[in-house]
Amino acid sequence: xxxxxxxxxxxxxxxxxxxxxxxxxxxxxxxxxxxxxxxxxxxxxxxxxxxxxxxxxxxxxxxxxxxxxxxxxxxxxxxxxxxxxxxxxxxxxxxxxxxxxxxxxxxxxxxxxx
Amino acid sequence: xxxxxxxxxxxxxxxxxxxxxxxxxxxxxxxxxxxxxxxxxxxxxxxxxxxxxxxxxxxxxxxxxxxxxxxxxxxxxxxxxxxxxxxxxxxxxxxxxxxxxxxxxxxxxxxxxxxxx
Numbered sequence: 001x002x003x004x005x006x007x008x009x010x011x012x013x014x015x016x017x018x019x020x021x022x023x024x025x026x027x028x029x030x031x032x033x034x035x036x037x038x039x040x041x042x043x044x045x046x047x048x049x050x051x052x053x054x055x056x057x058x059x060x061x062x063x064x065x066x067x068x069x070x071x072x073x074x075x076x077x078x079x080x081x082x083x084x085x086x087x088x089x090x091x092x093x094x095x096x097x098x099x100x101x102x103x104x105x106x107x108x109x110x111x112x113x114x
Numbered sequence: 115x116x117x118x119x120x121x122x123x124x125x126x127x128x129x130x131x132x133x134x135x136x137x138x139x140x141x142x143x144x145x146x147x148x149x150x151x152x153x154x155x156x157x158x159x160x161x162x163x164x165x166x167x168x169x170x171x172x173x174x175x176x177x178x179x180x181x182x183x184x185x186x187x188x189x190x191x192x193x194x195x196x197x198x199x200x201x202x203x204x205x206x207x208x209x210x211x212x213x214x215x216x217x218x219x220x221x222x223x224x225x226x227x228x229x230x231x
């Protein structure tokens with residue numbers, strides 16, 4: 001069974017609008033961490049935001065926020081005021097318990113239209 | 115933020131030859147590094163976990179004799195693709211774990227694009 005599911009292969013958004021990228025996860029470990037990375041066409045993986053399973057507040061980093069719904073096991077990324085430079089692949093990833101490994105979802109390709 | 119470099123950024127080699135890719139953490143000591151492989155339009159697949167001073171731990175299905183990993187120092191891990199074949203053509207990305215950062219964040223290198231002809 002997939003541990004990280006990203007159901008949107010591709011998403012389109014108009015410049016300056018907000019967009020939500022979906023991510024659901026599967027784990028029985030009470031301690032875990034959730035990450036979002038951006039991968040532009042150049043290939044580098046850019047860390048965006050982190051949410052710990054015990055964090056009470058939803059994580060925010062500038063225009064990025066994570067809508068963490070623990071009971072539903074979802075960790076959706078919200079990008080506000082989209083910019084053309086936001087066009088890229090976005091990957092959700094999870095680290096479980098004491099493991100150092102990251103498990104990645106299949107990614108969502110975001111295209112921001114002018 | 116922490117910086118991880120990879121060299122080379124791209125390489126073309128003939129079938130049957132070996133290729134070495136370097137991954138360096140530039141401003142922190144990384145006891146643990148990871149090697150990933152990414153095929154076009156696919157996700158990152160973890161190949162192995164590289165620990166300084168010990169043998170790498172390979173994921174299931176990854177041939178340890180084909181993908182040799184050496185983590186000889188706290189700032190350098192190398193991946194050698196031995197007897198490369200066209201099916202080894204891929205994007206190889208390394209990451210380094212900064213133990214000081216509490217969330218186990220991995221810092222990624224810029225990747226190496228390998229083409230085997």
